[in-house]
Each structure stands twice: as C-alpha cells, then as structure tokens.
Amino acid sequence: MDHMRVVDPDKIGIVAREDRDSIIVAEFDPPLETQGVQELVAGLSTRPTPADSVDVRVIEYTPEVHDSTALSLDRLTSHTDGSFLGRPPPWFVLSCRRADTGGGGASTFIPVDDVVGAAPSWVVDGLARAEFRFLKTYDGDLTDSFVGPVLTRRGDGAWLMRWRADHLYRPEPVRDNGTRAADAAAWLHEHVDAAEPVVHALGDGHLALIPNGRFLHGRTALSAGSRRRIFRAWVF
DSSP states (O other): OTTEEEOOGGGHHHHHHHOSSSEEEEEOSSOOOHHHHHHHHHHHOSSOOOGGGOOEEEEEOOTTOOSOSTTSSSOEEEEOTTTTSSSOOSEEEEEEEEOOTTSOOOEEEEEHHHHHHHSOHHHHHHHHHSEEEEOSOSSSOOTTOEEEOSEEEOTTSOEEEOOOOOSSOOOEEEEOTTSOHHHHHHHHHHHHHHSOOEEEOOOTTEEEEEEBTTEEEEEOOOOTTOOOEEEEEEEO
16 A cells, blocks of 8 residues: 555654654554553654543444444444544554454555545535534534534645544535535545445554544454454544
8 A cells, every 4th residue: 555654663653753644554562552552642642641641442342332333343434533523633543452363354544635536626615615514423412513624624735534424424514605515425425435445454463553634444344253452542
C-alpha cells in the first residue's frame, strides 16, 4: 500500500511529525498492554496528556452486547473516528493484542483523496458546503451531536473527511446551503459501501497509527468465536 509505512517502534513519533498522510505500522514484542498504549499515545499527543488519562477502548467480540457493531462478529463499515466531536482526533491508534486466528477482522482502509477524486463536482460541493448532523448515539439524544460539513480542508489544503454511516443511520443535512446535500450524502454512502478497500491484517503486537480524516477505515467480519483483541485510542 502506497500510504503505509512500516517503521521501528521508536521511530513512530518522528515519522508522524514528518508525514501526516500515511498509515504508520510498527511491531511490538511483546504486544503492548493497556498501559503501554497509554504511554505511547501520551508521547504522541501535541498537548500535555498524562498517560493515565488516555482512554483506551478494548475492541473484542462480546456476545452479550447487542448494540455495537464493533463488539460483534459483523463487518465494520468504513468510517472516520469521533465524527460527533467538534474537532475529531487527528490520529488514532489500533494496537493488536491478539489477532483473529481464523483469518477474520482485517483492517480496511479507503484513502479520502480517492473518494474525492471519484466524486462528481456537485457531490464535493454538497459535502463541503452543506451541514450535516453527526450523532454520538442513536438513542435520540442530540446533546453530543455535531453539525457541520463532511469535507473540510486541512491547513495545507489536504482534504479531511468526517463520516459515519451504517444500516441504522446516515448523516442527514441540517442546512443544504444551496447544494444537493441529501443526494451527495447518498452518493457517498453508496460509493464507500461499494469501494474496494485496501485490506491489512494486524498480527499479534502490530500497531497502526492512522491519520483520522485522511482515511476511512473499517474491518472485515470476524471468524466464528473470534478472540481478536484490539486496543484503540485517540491521539489529540
């Protein structure tokens, strides 16, 4: 994959400061535990961040949970992280503590530049100028939702995307601002769902630092009874 760089663990921060458009992969032996992920993320953060304040989410098949695709065996549709936040994290970490021995649960990536390049101009216009609602939860509580465009420009002009849509919800336009906002969102949903992503399976001890907003990411379905265990943390 052109946008993936494999580096030594002690070079992650150096490469991330130089290259904000590549997925950075490193291998840790032994695999990082929660505290190790916290310490790594604290070191990568651009603002003072005590390691013990870093929120590390454990992603593994949890059959008793029925309202989370991430904790199910199902395929996870392509999205960006923290879409409901005013400022989503610029990076996030996926650290594989234990891989799926049945071959499932591979990470999938779609470069945002590829999506924008394939989109008609009216779609780009709608996604960049219209304002959509991004939900934190699907329980009807809009307190922590965010309203804004799908596409924005980074300071250097690179496109950034904010997106999360699935069988339960897709972002709805709040203000179309003279664009075909609803049609643009429908185009994006269908395009992302049909796109052929880059697939990369993280093995035991592999860690990926992913530039959020520059890639849509998801995963393939897990194998039956999968014991895959991933630590995920946002880098601010």
